[in-house]
Amino acid sequence: MHEWALAEGVVAAVSRIAEEQGLRRVTEVTVRIGELQQVDREILIFAIDQLRTPVMGDARIIVEEAPARLRCRVCSHTWRFDPEGLGEEVSEAIHFVPEVVHAYLRCPGCGSPDFEVVEGRGIWLASVKGLRGDG
């Protein structure tokens, strides 16, 4: 599963941030995942849990989902990404590399492929909370 590759990145980023900020123990990690990539939330949480490093202890893992919003650069039409009816092969392609969406979607307003993903593209580490020092 590709979620495992992403989870590995999350755990590596948390470890680096904990070290940079002098956190003795991480208590809470918030990850945001964009709807466009269709990341499986349960698998992602399970994978982060399995890969967690000692500094992460029993930190709470929060995964927030962000809707995917697209905006056409030509006519300014804004719409929400809907995976319905894309077919399994296309959904899977977008799942691996969300930019592939530019091969399969067109602006519903004017037909242009020149749209941007304003929100909800992929995976992002939103916050890392923890306890500082050795107290």
Add this chain to the structure above:
Amino acid sequence: MADPRVEVIDRRLSTIDRIIAVSSGKGGVGKSVVASTLALTLARRGLEVGLLDLDFTCPTTHLILGVEDGMPEEERGLLPPRVQGLEYLSLAYYTKDRPTPLRGGDISNAIVELLSITRWGQLALLVVDMPPGIGDATLDLLRLIPQMEFLVVTTPSHIAFETVRRLLGLLGGLRRRVVGVVENMVMNPSDFVEGEVEAMGFPYLGVIPFDPELEGTLGDVEALMETSFAEAVGRIASALLDEEAEGEGD
């Protein structure tokens, strides 16, 4: 706060001894045919070799290799399929032959995504086919892969070489390793390119003559490897491996 993908790129590439980008300031000078043929040549000499097509909007290496079926497998990331003895990956597996217009930010995102999820095997060498110019893909590789080396392709044309001069200037200024410059599609030998490259202090790896037979072999690897083009790429491959041996000596 942080992009978790960037954190694992180093680890994903840690199974690869050398990563060589085949680049040029100019389009159409033969980067893709050179990159593909170089990868095939080294694989046939017994090295474990990968080929990554980073020309996302106009990928062509799948056409040169004649890739017709197969898909990357998903196993805690992406496993590149084996094509003609190479570990091979291209976005064309996912975009098929559809037009895929991408702006700079999208190209960067797609590069980061692919580098962070692809699980290459133990490779002696990964050859990267680059889009032309010194735009997003070049800047992203410079940012993400400090150990990246560059094989620069030009033609005998003064115009092509002037674009290559800028690329070499960029790479030299950043102190990146340039394995050498290749002069492709040569019809009338001249020492212009060799002189300029050496004056700039970069290795000149030699000439690949214009080969009218090449076009007819694209998509058929066995035929491609029989061409005089492939023979010339073979000499470049040897020069390239010698460069490394020399580099290690000093």
